[in-house]
Amino acid sequence: MNRSYPFLVLAAVGLFATAPVLIDLAPYESTMGLVQKIFYYHVPSAMVMFLSALVCGVASALYLFRKNTAADRWASSAAELTVVFGLIVLVTGPLWARKAWGVWWQWDARLTSTLLMWMIFAAYLLVRRFGGPGAEKLAAAMAVFGMANVPFVYVSVNIWRTIHPTTRVVPTLAPGMRGVFWFAVLAFMVLLALLLPLRARLGARREELEELYLMGDEGE
Amino acid sequence: MKVDFEDVAVRELSRHYGRRRALSRVSLTCRAGEVLGLLGPNGAGKSTLLAILATLLAPSAGDVRYGDLDLRDAGPALRARIGFLSHDLHLYPELTARENLRFFGQLYGLDRVEARVREALEHAGLSQRGDDPVSGFSRGMRQRLALERALLHEPRLLLLDEPFTGLDDASVGALVTRLRALRAAGRIIVVVTHDLDVAEALLDRLAVLKDGRLVALENASGRIREHYRAFVVSRTS
Amino acid sequence: MFFRVAWLVMRKDLTVEVRSREILYTTAFFAVACVLVFSFALVKEGRPLEDAAAGILWIAVAFAGTLALGRTFERERHSETLRALMLAPSPRAAVYVGKLLGIVLLLLVVEAALVPLIGLLFNVPILARPLLLAGLLAAGTVGFAAVGTLFAAMLVRARSRDVLLPVLLYPITIPVVIGGVRGTAALFELPPSSEMAGMWMALLLFFDVVFVTLSLWTFEPLMTE
Numbered sequence: 110m111n112r113s114y115p116f117l118v119l120a121a122v123g124l125f126a127t128a129p130v131l132i133d134l135a136p137y138e139s140t141m142g143l144v145q146k147i148f149y150y151h152v153p154s155a156m157v158m159f160l161s162a163l164v165c166g167v168a169s170a171l172y173l174f175r176k177n178t179a180a181d182r183w184a185s186s187a188a189e190l191t192v193v194f195g196l197i198v199l200v201t202g203p204l205w206a207r208k209a210w211g212v213w214w215q216w217d218a219r220l221t222s223t224l225l226m227w228m229i230f231a232a233y234l235l236v237r238r239f240g241g242p243g244a245e246k247l248a249a250a251m252a253v254f255g256m257a258n259v260p261f262v263y264v265s266v267n268i269w270r271t272i273h274p275t276t277r278v279v280p281t282l283a284p285g286m287r288g289v290f291w292f293a294v295l296a297f298m299v300l301l302a303l304l305l306p307l308r309a310r311l312g313a314r315r316e317e318l319e320e321l322y323l324m325g326d327e328g329e
Numbered sequence: 330m331k332v333d334f335e336d337v338a339v340r341e342l343s344r345h346y347g348r349r350r351a352l353s354r355v356s357l358t359c360r361a362g363e364v365l366g367l368l369g370p371n372g373a374g375k376s377t378l379l380a381i382l383a384t385l386l387a388p389s390a391g392d393v394r395y396g397d398l399d400l401r402d403a404g405p406a407l408r409a410r411i412g413f414l415s416h417d418l419h420l421y422p423e424l425t426a427r428e429n430l431r432f433f434g435q436l437y438g439l440d441r442v443e444a445r446v447r448e449a450l451e452h453a454g455l456s457q458r459g460d461d462p463v464s465g466f467s468r469g470m471r472q473r474l475a476l477e478r479a480l481l482h483e484p485r486l487l488l489l490d491e492p493f494t495g496l497d498d499a500s501v502g503a504l505v506t507r508l509r510a511l512r513a514a515g516r517i518i519v520v521v522t523h524d525l526d527v528a529e530a531l532l533d534r535l536a537v538l539k540d541g542r543l544v545a546l547e548n549a550s551g552r553i554r555e556h557y558r559a560f561v562v563s564r565t566s
Numbered sequence: 567m568f569f570r571v572a573w574l575v576m577r578k579d580l581t582v583e584v585r586s587r588e589i590l591y592t593t594a595f596f597a598v599a600c601v602l603v604f605s606f607a608l609v610k611e612g613r614p615l616e617d618a619a620a621g622i623l624w625i626a627v628a629f630a631g632t633l634a635l636g637r638t639f640e641r642e643r644h645s646e647t648l649r650a651l652m653l654a655p656s657p658r659a660a661v662y663v664g665k666l667l668g669i670v671l672l673l674l675v676v677e678a679a680l681v682p683l684i685g686l687l688f689n690v691p692i693l694a695r696p697l698l699l700a701g702l703l704a705a706g707t708v709g710f711a712a713v714g715t716l717f718a719a720m721l722v723r724a725r726s727r728d729v730l731l732p733v734l735l736y737p738i739t740i741p742v743v744i745g746g747v748r749g750t751a752a753l754f755e756l757p758p759s760s761e762m763a764g765m766w767m768a769l770l771l772f773f774d775v776v777f778v779t780l781s782l783w784t785f786e787p788l789m790t791e
Contacts, residue, residue, distance in 0.1 A: 405655040
């Protein structure tokens with residue numbers, strides 16, 4: 110949170126304003142047609158979701174073992190963003206899948222682990238909201254365990270046949286699509302870089318407010 | 330590693346739950362061979378202070394020192410020197426009195442557990458009922474048993490939350506005598522109580538808490554009741 | 567010291583349970599009720615769906631396990647005895663291990679009744695590879711209970727703990743359910759596939775190692791209020 114912040118806001122607005130134009134101009138994919146364009150939102154959201162989940166897991170571990178309260182604020186902010194971006198992934202995915210696979214949902218490794226990851230971070234938020242005093246620690250444990258859980262989910266679900274397009278799709282994209290795709294990724298990353306510190310700062314402000322209330326009580 | 334200490338020093342201790350302040354900048358010291366009473370209306374922070382002294386609760390700010398040892402470096406060795414009689418009694422109702430004592434005796438890694446258990450049952454006046462499950466005991470009997478459980482490992486620091494609740498007059502007298510003997514043996518005793526009669530008979534010093542703040546800390550004279558009124562009742566109105 | 571404390575805590579839990587048998591009876595009955603409810607959903611025209619037996623077995627274990635976890639820690643909450651255990655001059659992780667062993671033993675007893683019932687109702691060969699089946703159940707139960715014991719212990723002080731326990735526990739223990747169901751289904755096939763079951767068993771054991779280690783590591787910082 111410093112002077113670079115207004116610049117970030119401008120950048121994000123600019124990127125998100127330009128992206129639809131670029132996506133519109135990008136070539137049509139031959140078999141999927143218009144639906145393929147969901148890809149420009151779906152994949153970057155998924156990337157941002159996993160990055161944000163990683164931030165939450167690492168920050169939670171720091172909070173748990175180092176008792177670092179700033180880390181807890183970052184963790185809770187990252188968890189909220191994980192759930193939001195995860196929701197975008199989980200809504201756009203089935204829209205594409207209906208056209209590509211003929212079904213809304215497939216029980217393959219990527220889909221299932223994404224859904225489960227989303228559930229873990231939704232549970233994180235539920236505990237913080239309804240757990241009462243001391244729930245922050247419980248939530249932090251949930252995030253740490255959730256991180257450790259992801260490889261297990263992935264491996265165990267993967268033993269069923271996986272039909273999700275793999276990461277190898279990106280390098281094989283037509284040149285006209287590749288540039289637009291990375292532009293969209295950049296836009297989402299900037300959005301995360303914008304929202305995460307903002308939300309963490311809000312948390313810090315709330316804590317300051319609590320402290321002011323406490324100090325106000327002292328002086329009465 | 331064996332830990333021992335002659336005093337417990339609380340400095341600028343605060344604990345809050347969100348916006349609710351349970352303890353606010355409390356400072357006091359308790360020494361060996363002294364009974365310190367914590368008095369105050371409900372919700373004044375007495376139990377919170379005891380829980381922090383027992384290492385169960387982490388303070389939000391301030392520190393506690395047990396002799397040379399800081400609360401934050403506290404570990405099993407320090408816990409072995411603390412006896413805590415909570416309002417919740419910490420007894421398993423399904424187990425008999427003897428089994429409760431034996432379980433905690435073994436958990437603390439004590440020697441001659443059976444002999445200690447027998448003595449403890451005698452002290453509690455429960456020698457005849459030792460093999461009955463605690464669920465069938467009256468509040469007073471449980472209270473006496475819980476006290477003996479807290480004393481089983483001969484702690485240096487004894488924290489008692491409302492130890493006189495549910496006791497009949499004879500038991501109160503016995504408990505006062507018992508605590509005096511422990512005081513003479515050099516224990517540090519902190520008692521939370523509402524019973525001003527007992528307070529007058531037992532306390533060396535008293536600390537009055539109100540709304541999480543320490544409003545008085547002084548040597549106990551024979552006029553605790555008046556002081557207590559002056560500090561608590563008049564300020565409420 | 568560590569294992570002596572764990573042993574003491576487990577023996578205390580079992581003594582209490584043997585005396586009241588409350589958790590054992592209610593959990594076992596609940597598990598049987600689960601089997602029946604899910605049978606109505608998964609049996610069509612007198613024939614169970616493919617792999618229904620394995621699925622129902624593990625659903626019953628997971629549901630009954632949640633119930634047993636909740637009840638076990640409700641007992642420690644009753645007179646705040648969990649705090650008394652935290653006050654004992656022993657490594658706090660030892661208390662965790664003791665509680666974990668108690669719950670695992672209890673669930674294994676429930677499973678010992680559940681498996682023959684499943685075999686009877688669904689006509690599956692439970693005795694084709696008895697050791698592998700027992701191993702799968704034990705490994706799955708340890709993994710489930712390892713996470714469950716930690717969360718249930720933390721939730722003792724939380725509001726709405728009854729509903730939060732499954733909310734936290736199920737997403738994390740999904741790999742146990744997948745591994746358990748798939749491994750058991752492989753054993754219930756004709757002929758049983760030891761190879762598949764062995765592979766899932768390896769996954770479950772790996773899960774156990776990772777999550778028991780994580781729990782031991784986080785128990786102490788988590789239990790300080």
